[in-house]
Amino acid sequence: MKDLAEAEALITAMGQDARAAAVELAQAGAERKYAALIGAAYEIRKRVPEIIAANEKDMEFGRAKGLSDAMLDRLRLDDDRLRGIEDGLRAVAEQADPVGQVISEWDRPTGLHIKRVRTPIGVVGVIYESRPNVTADAGALALKAGNAVILRGGSESLHSSQAIHACMVEGLRQAKLPEKAIQLVPTRDREAVSAMLGAQGLIDVIIPRGGKGLVGLVQREARVPVFAHLEGICHVYVDRDADPEKARRVVLNAKTRRTGICGAAECLLIDWQFYTKHGAAIIEDLLAAGVEVRADGELAKLPGTVKAEADDFGREFLDSIIATKLVDGVDEAIAHIRRYGSQHTESILTQNDATADRFFNSLDSAILMRNASTQFADGGEFGMGAEIGIATGKMHARGPVGAEQLTTFKYLVTGDGTIRD
């Protein structure tokens, strides 16, 4: 593909096919979508050697390109990881089908009966980086919500994604659903991404899955709505009325359980009264766990800590590093989070209900927690089933984006020859 015009022609053709498939899908019953997902899971199992061979081609390409070990690891598929993909497909299949659910219904004095029912959004575009499993995860969730989907995977994982995509298409075929319901952009060219971002009227929403570079690009350039979060700069605030043991447990978990996920804590705010009374055990725990503690002011005097720079606050480390400072009560914590947070997830540790209410009411993050680890910010942990990502925008979808948030609604109004005065 030589230029943007060619990419636009490709995406337009795919978009039109997707739109046509979406019309069929919107009317497909829950059973056929279920069958397609179970069929796809079965195909993954059947084709393990084929998928691993395709993945080996990508790994060779990646090694030749000089990808880092971490990136090669993300790219790699093996029997275990394929089992994970298969299980994921079955799990989405078993979730409740959101399409057609009656959100609310009521009667009017005019005799009209009004129902608000869930419907698919239409066509979803997913742009992702090296992990080939997103091909199955995102395809499955979009399908569950009755949407057609256009997948644009990372150029490094093209063969792996194509092999997985073939299984998804086979699932659709067996369930007599349109094969164009799940399409994979068949090229490595960057221009396809630009074409997707500009495909107003063909793609209804774009979901980027990947690093800050990709998400930032999508948020800046997209002419269609985007569900995403740029960063997860999650804060934990230890209030003066915190239970010290709970605080130690939660802070350690929030930072160290997994440091590379968007729900990992990046900043620890401690009320100075709490610190005066209970000391530095929380920070000692972090240091003992090998965390680099970048401390401001008084806390920088603690042995083992590093002095924080100004730009350590509001920074997403995604690593075994945390920024920390003392604050004067919940209001200063709120002000700090308003200034430096990314509206993803924040947690307060307190036994004081009024203080917790103030924290909950004054902040506008997608997820606010009390006495719980920020690592719970995840669709599975919320009981929503699989998620396609976490959104921090205020429009339409927020927090974990599962099948339900990939739907919209319409009103169905029934009368009996009813006219308006």
Next chain:
Amino acid sequence: MKDLAEAEALITAMGQDARAAAVELAQAGAERKYAALIGAAYEIRKRVPEIIAANEKDMEFGRAKGLSDAMLDRLRLDDDRLRGIEDGLRAVAEQADPVGQVISEWDRPTGLHIKRVRTPIGVVGVIYESRPNVTADAGALALKAGNAVILRGGSESLHSSQAIHACMVEGLRQAKLPEKAIQLVPTRDREAVSAMLGAQGLIDVIIPRGGKGLVGLVQREARVPVFAHLEGICHVYVDRDADPEKARRVVLNAKTRRTGICGAAECLLIDWQFYTKHGAAIIEDLLAAGVEVRADGELAKLPGTVKAEADDFGREFLDSIIATKLVDGVDEAIAHIRRYGSQHTESILTQNDATADRFFNSLDSAILMRNASTQFADGGEFGMGAEIGIATGKMHARGPVGAEQLTTFKYLVTGDGTIRD
């Protein structure tokens, strides 16, 4: 104001004030918002002579500018219309406050309790044309949902809007809410509209109120999300299983009750079997009511009809004109509406449940009706209270946009020192 840069500086300053006000508003209880609305209604009543004098200035300006009689009528305020504005403010005050409503809540096996609660969106921008009452209506609804609002009224109605706006601010002041919660752009310059459309990060959503020219401009140019409908090309389909008397009543009402509203029917599709069996009474009724019937094919042979041109289908007349044609059953009606509709409101007349289901499931308009007049497409008629407009997009808000749809949500998660394995 000389150029866009000055307009941008103005809107940036207003946007920052709005953002600060929004933070305060989000925490204001329902009572203070109620008090502000009742206070504003009281001020309107108190200041009738003052508002009418301001309106007289606008009327003079409008006459000098050569505005049409219809436009002058839209601009005009009198005691009755001010009573309507006052009543509207009181009605919004009496509606349930959506902020803080728990949309759903559930427990997790981990011990976490999760609540999804309604929160304000933040800052709403409203761009409207000559009707000065929008100043009160839009300001009131945005406030009810806890949002700050930036109002940009038509240049012809500047003095009237300023006089009404002063009453809204007085209501805020009396309720000890930030006066910047409801701001009016203080200039007639067009550049302010462009600046609002580009105010990402300061304005969360733009709502245009006015004709197709304004709405089209906003939809094309806005860099922030838009709630709007470009056109209401509403269809009525008379199925072969329609009750002929109900069909006559509903079609006549859908077209003629008020022809200038977005819920007025613009196209009538009649199943040919119905037509063969029941004849042309529906069309004769329309002709007798003075409607210009632009008929296609067989129907054009009826005396009194005009032959339809191709572009009469998919056209919003907003006048005493209707396009009509015969179709072969519900599937042809669905195909026609998919091609020519604007996803606003469509109604099917049928006594056949399976046919109605097919119509409801196959179309993706914001509102679908059965045996009811499209003229019911209105927030008041839906029992939602006042509305700021009707949206046909699929993101976030659809159908009548009332206070509830001017909110978003967040998750509040409570544990007891709960950590993730």
